[in-house]
Amino acid sequence: MKKDMMQSFELFQPADVGTAVELMDRWGERGWAIAGGYDSLDWFKDRIKTPDAVIDLDGIEELRGIRETGDGIEIGALTTLTELERAPLIREQYALLGDAARHVASPQIRNAATLGGNLCQDTRCWYYRFGLACYRAGGNTCYADTPVAMNREHALFERSRCVAVTPSDTAPALVALDASIVIRSASGEQVVAAEDFFMPESKDITRMTVLDPGDLLTAIRIPGSWSGAGFYFEKVADRNTWDFPLVNVASAMKIDGAGNIEAMRIACAGVQCTPRRLTTVEALVRGRRQDEATAGLAGKAAVEGARPLNFNHFKIPLMENLVKRAVLNAGMSRATTLTSGSRSSGDN
Ligand SMILES: Cc1cc2nc3c(=O)[nH]c(=O)nc-3n(C[C@H](O)[C@H](O)[C@H](O)COP(=O)(O)OP(=O)(O)OC[C@H]3O[C@@H](n4cnc5c(N)ncnc54)[C@H](O)[C@@H]3O)c2cc1C
Ligand code: SF4
Structure with a gap:
């Protein structure tokens, strides 16, 4: 495997959500949204995921920040984990999310990693990340579910073909807070409950969330309740x-x-x-x-x-x-x- 040598791709740096959605729609499965890059760049450098176009969300100001709404708060998908950890509104009213964000990785990673990226990140199953052609990668076996496999990190529940787990620290906090996820695509906006945002492996083994190619996660809403x-x-x-x-x-x-x-x-x-x-x-x-x-x-x-x-x-x-x-x-x-x-x- 060639390490640290990304395959070339077209890079787009939209400045607003409308343009980003148009690009995501145009490139579909061949496109890849990138936020902080902490999950994406590993895949690119290992040449396991090789998109033709990368849509860099970093310049979209409307995707940043935490706002009070009539009933709770709305957090832009590009808000970093450090911003969540430090925001007075989160600390005072929704400390659970700030605590979860504070326990992700390291301060350096939290400074750039975004809430949207943390929710959309892929599983860390060793075999899959190594590029093996397991079920999740479109192959016909699971390397983690054998008597001698390295599976101490893997699943206890709801497992059949794939035994990989969600690695996100912020995801269970958002489920506990009864949050919802705002998704934009060329066909409009939809809002799904956080607990329905994640994809059961029995439904679609090849992805971790309900996002379709072309979908952009724009915000996370937490109700005041x-x-x-x-x-x-x-x-x-x-x-x-x-x-x-x-x-x-x-x-x-x-x-x-x-x-x-x-x-x-x-x-x-x-x-x-x-x-x-x-x-x-x-x-x-x-x-x-x-x-x-x-x-x-x-x-x-x-x-x-x-x-x-x-x-x-x-x-x-x-x-x-x-x-x-x-x-x-x-x-x-x-x-x-x-x-x-x-x-x-x-x-x-
Ligand atoms: C060494 C290391 C340790 C880590 N430890 C932890 C840990 O302890 N706990 C934890 O929870 N995580 C951990 N992570 C994972 C890390 O927190 C996540 O990878 C990071 O939060 C992802 O955020 P990002 O903005 O960098 O995402 P990116 O890498 O930019 O994106 C991740 C994925 O989300 C998609 N995506 C991002 N934003 C959007 C959007 N707005 N709409 C649609 N799709 C989008 C991308 O296409 C990509 O598939 C660790 C990562 C590393 C490298
Ligand atoms: S647990 Fe899932 S991701 Fe890991 S090897 Fe098995 S099928 Fe692949």
């Missing part, structure tokens, strides 16, 4: 920085006047191809006290139906304990990245 709720984000990775989640958890919780859980939304990444919203846990905790007993039940419910591969059994107790802590600590303003190496599997 979860503003100021009790939040919890935690991520466990092999290294403390510059690393993807093995499992992460994001939750938003409201407590009623009697001290019981009124409502909760909770999602994990790193356990299946899409962020996994834990609706069973949400239903189970409603009306109960926020205590050890409720957290224990929630943790057990979260991992029901998990089907581990040969080397990812550890993800079951890990996910169970993350969910327990999310239920117990939502609202305690604790957000942490724990490295898996710093804890025993019993701790996890």
Whole structure:
């Protein structure tokens, strides 16, 4: 494989959304939108993805920034993860998203990586990233689902042919915040719920989101309904920085006047191809006290139906304990990245 030598392509640098959409429509499958470039450039340098045209979104000012709307906020797709981390509006009202953004990669990467790019990034399955012709790449096998494959990072749920997972830290936070994604194309604008934005592998194994060729993600909307709720984000990775989640958890919780859980939304990444919203846990905790007993039940419910591969059994107790802590600590303003190496599997 030739490394660090990109194949040539036509480069377009539109200054407005209309022109970008027109270019995306014109080039279709042969075109590629680029934002911060942290996922895209790896693919180009390894010559595994070789688009004919690259549409650089960096000059489109209308895709940047965080605005208050009548009901919540709207975040431009080009807003960087550092901007999210630091924005007073996010810190004060939607701290869950700021915490999730702060746990992505490294400060250097967060300075350029965008929220839109973080949501649209491809899976990190080693075999696929190496350019092997697996199912996801249009071939007829899965290299990760064999008795000796390196699959400790792979899926516990909703897996059939492909066992790759979503690596995004911000995606489960947006699912927990009940966000929606705004998509523009030549045929107009559509808005989809964040939890429906990600593509189940059973539906289309070749892509991670519902974006069709020609589609542009323009904004992310978060409703006011979860503003100021009790939040919890935690991520466990092999290294403390510059690393993807093995499992992460994001939750938003409201407590009623009697001290019981009124409502909760909770999602994990790193356990299946899409962020996994834990609706069973949400239903189970409603009306109960926020205590050890409720957290224990929630943790057990979260991992029901998990089907581990040969080397990812550890993800079951890990996910169970993350969910327990999310239920117990939502609202305690604790957000942490724990490295898996710093804890025993019993701790996890
Ligand atoms: C060393 C390293 C460590 C990392 N660690 C983490 C981590 O811990 N957690 C985590 O979540 N991520 C991690 N990442 C991934 C990184 O955060 C994402 O790759 C980055 O956020 C992508 O954003 P970007 O703006 O650079 O996207 P780009 O690379 O520009 O784009 C990514 C994909 O999204 C598409 N895209 C981008 N914007 C749009 C748009 N507006 N409309 C339509 N399509 C669009 C592109 O076509 C491309 O397919 C890591 C990456 C690296 C290199
Ligand atoms: S897990 Fe998916 S991406 Fe990885 S080798 Fe198997 S089919 Fe390919």
